[in-house]
Amino acid sequence: MKSRLSFMILMAVVLMGGIAWADAPTGGDAEASADSIPFDPFDSPSGNSYGDQDLMLQAVADPIAGFNRAMFVFNDKLYFWVLKPVASGYRVVVPTPVRVSVKDFFFNLLAPVRFVNCLFQGKWRSAEGEFCRFVVNSTAGCLGFFNLVRDKPQFNPPEEDFGQTLGYYAVGNGFYIIWPLFGPSTLRDTVGSIGDWALNPVSFMQLVNVDAGELTSGTTNVIAYGVRTINETSFRIGDYETLKNASLDPYEAFRNAYIQNRLSKIAQ
Template sequence: MLKRVNKSPFTAVAGSEKPSVIACMNRNPALAWMFLWCLSAALMLGFLPRMAMAGSLSSYDLALADAQSKQEPEEDYYEDEMIEDVSDPLEPFNRAMFVFNDKLYFWVLKPVARVYNEILPEPLRLSFKNFFLNLLTPVRAVNCLLQGKPDAFATELGRFVINTTMGVYGFGDAASVCFDIRRKDEDLGQTLGVYGAGPGVYICWPVFGPSNIRDTIGMVGDGFLNPLYFWPQESAYRIGISGFKVVNGTSLELGEYESIKKAAIDPYVAVRDGYQQYRKNKIKE
């Protein structure tokens, strides 16, 4: 039984019009996106901004924070948790891809995200982020099961039901705000690590960024659980939606990568080691 936290009440959306809306959305994808945008803008004026703010810190945010913390010479950190050496035989290639991604960020992604920032207010952008996080529930839920975590699986299932209904198709994180039910970030890379698979060599992929052999395999496997993979339209739609997701996420993280570059003697090493340590900690959870 869910225990409700003492927060402001939220009203569930009536479902009397749902079948006709879904039918129209299936017939016309453009109309579907227009509907979602208008719905989000309207809800932004009400209760949705508070739900959007809940649980907005992504795994990439945490990885960046971990990388940045490694630039701070804290004595206790080095005594208690020494960073393992990262296997990086592909360093020349990885550094080239790091430079490519760096230029892609500063020359393309950041300017686009800044314009996007000026157009949409933060609560609405957080709502879109919540929508995509809710959409990826199958990835987290299945990996919770694979890791033998039935409670975490039930949590993800419960969050999906609550956020899809009370959170209005996942645009609001009602599960966190109303019931204090937090997201369980699990993926196939972590699942492989739980069963003893080592990270393998470090790889910096163009566009995708830092990874390793294990997490690359996991990323491919998780892709088959991503609902966007089964989008019934042409691949151009999936690419467009994925691009929108990246721009929206970047707009909420502007300045974080810049802080790492400014604090690090070698930004490539800072990101590489930060990613390695972050993934190791996630597997231990």
């Protein structure tokens, strides 16, 4: 019973990796309000790439803004009440070199996701770079705990995921949505996350459940994502707070930051 209770608490803590922060946009805020754009699921952008002007003006429909704002508040409370305290304590206890190695390990573990999406987009040089980095770090780098090619640009192509692949083939964002625990997304990126999950090696790992005497991959996923989320957050404590405190409307600021960041990734 105690182990099951601990598992439920751990799940609540660790599945909110997306709420900790959003990458800062490379450009200014969108001039048009996303709330004013008619709802059009998977509206197709023009072409497979976005120019600088498109990054500034592209906005995404937000037909469920009421739900999204409620989820933003929910995730915000979870961050300040749970994730930040845990990550802060973790940062105090675990030395920086160890945390860097843990980060490198998970980054290397997710190489199949990036590699396959590079292939899907026909980015052969990027796929080659991902493959070579994975081989080097998985062998000489001790299963990825050491990134031996960190300073070699040819082995560090832009990261790709299935949401970006869909965008590359002119699939539009659809509409903006904030998932409880998981954070900001769009209809396209939500569908893409399912494809990334299927390519994630952790999804195929299993851990013996001592109490039930059976195998369960769910426990493995929770533990893996929990460690990764806490470790990643330990490097970024303060970033979320800075952007939030600098915004008149934090909800709109994080929405614009998320959309512009995703557009810039697709354009790479």
